[in-house]
Amino acid sequence: MLRKLALIATLAGSAAAFGQYEINWFTIDGGGGTSAGGVYTVSGTIGQPDAGIMGGGNYTLSGGFWVGVGEDCPADLTGDGVIGLADLAQLIAAFGTSLGDPNYDPGADITGDDAVGLSDLALLLSVFGTSCP
Known part of the structure; x- marks a missing residue:
């Protein structure tokens, strides 16, 4: 019986030693x-x-x-993986609108402040011509 317990303890210990996966945070x-x-x-x-x-x-x-x-690539309004002219055109079409306006486009509201304005345009232009990760 003692040998069986020793064998089980050894196997349990070796299984724990091989386990390299953990979530510690x-x-x-x-x-x-x-x-x-x-x-x-x-x-x-x-x-x-x-x-x-x-x-x-x-x-x-x-x-x-x-x-x-x-929002890995929030300036890619068209979803094609590239920030380009189509994205700029979509933002300009909604420029100056806010939540509740008929032409408001929440996709063009890059900053998420319920308005499409200069801050959205500045963010888009800062990554213009780049590709999404």
């Missing part, structure tokens, strides 16, 4: 967005563990409820 990140219709606007958020892309060694993990939806 975490964060709670926010996610969500704003929905608008007519005169009503609803903003929502939810806590979610480690939203976004995390990496270590040869591994990466995309976490969160909206995996793939993010």
Whole structure:
């Protein structure tokens, strides 16, 4: 019986020694967005563990409820992977509008301040001609 316990303890110890994966930290990140219709606007958020892309060694993990939806390249308004003339044209079409205006385009509101203005234009121009990661 004592030999069996020693064997089990040895196997359990060696299995633990080979385990190289661990989670030794975490964060709670926010996610969500704003929905608008007519005169009503609803903003929502939810806590979610480690939203976004995390990496270590040869591994990466995309976490969160909206995996793939993010602001890794917010100036790419058309979603084609390049910040170019089409993105600039979309921003200019909505320039000067704000939430509730008929021509307001939330995609062109890069800063997320519910208005398409100079700060959005400056951000787009600062990365104009580049590709998204």
